[in-house]
Amino acid sequence: MSDERITRSPAETIAFGQEIADELEAGGILCLEGDLGAGKTHLVKGIAKGLDIDPNSVQSPTYTLINEYRGRLPLYHFDCYRMESPQEALEIGAEEYFYGAGVCVIEWPERIAPLIPPEALWITITATGKEVRKFVIGKKRS
Template identity: 65%
Template sequence: MEKEFTTRSPEETIALGEKIAAELTAGDVLCLDGELGAGKTHFVKGMAKAYGIDSTEVHSPTFTLINEYSGTKMLYHFDCYRMESPKEAVEIGAEEYFYGDGISVIEWPGRIEPLLPLDAIWISIEVPNRRTRKFVIRKRGS
């Protein structure tokens, strides 16, 4: 089953991230698929806010590959943009995070897709225009 949401500002994208995060439980893996500038990091800021994490501390982990945030739930924020293969994700222990006690959110998940749990939640982000974002949420394989 798919769900669709449209946001028209960064603040609305943050609010959507907060709303979706409230429905997640430990061990969930959320994959954010969208072009550069689509709003992936704003969405993660909303997730952080839902868990009592200061959203100003949330930054895309493009160069560190993963950021860990501690709140009412652990939030593991991956950015796989610079990864050449799933092997790099294995080397940093990504699978331990995916099956651990926190919520994993992955930007550029297609780069490590073979490693992702079958029940991962995929969110495709489309950019119809400069201000609008369309979020399509589905379970992997559906």
């Protein structure tokens, strides 16, 4: 997987998510950073599709905090936007998901950063045009 990717439509973002899913294994953690509307949920739809999960079932879990989906690997989709502290993530059992048999995808990970294992991949998403998105992939910067 390259360190940087540009997509030019939601469909390309979903296809990129499928590519990412091809490389995921149980215990994988992806942290998605980006402004509202950057394309985080479209990327998760692609990851879901790549894990044999209906992408139309994927919605941002803003109010439930974690959505669980079953595919070739379980997908745990976190939205930490409303969390005010890492303690809230502990209270809902986040660490059990991080070390479980599935894949965790975390939107707004900076809100629970102290809990996220160092091996997690961080993907920064930037809107550079109406439908153009830039994805930068790497380990957490200290």
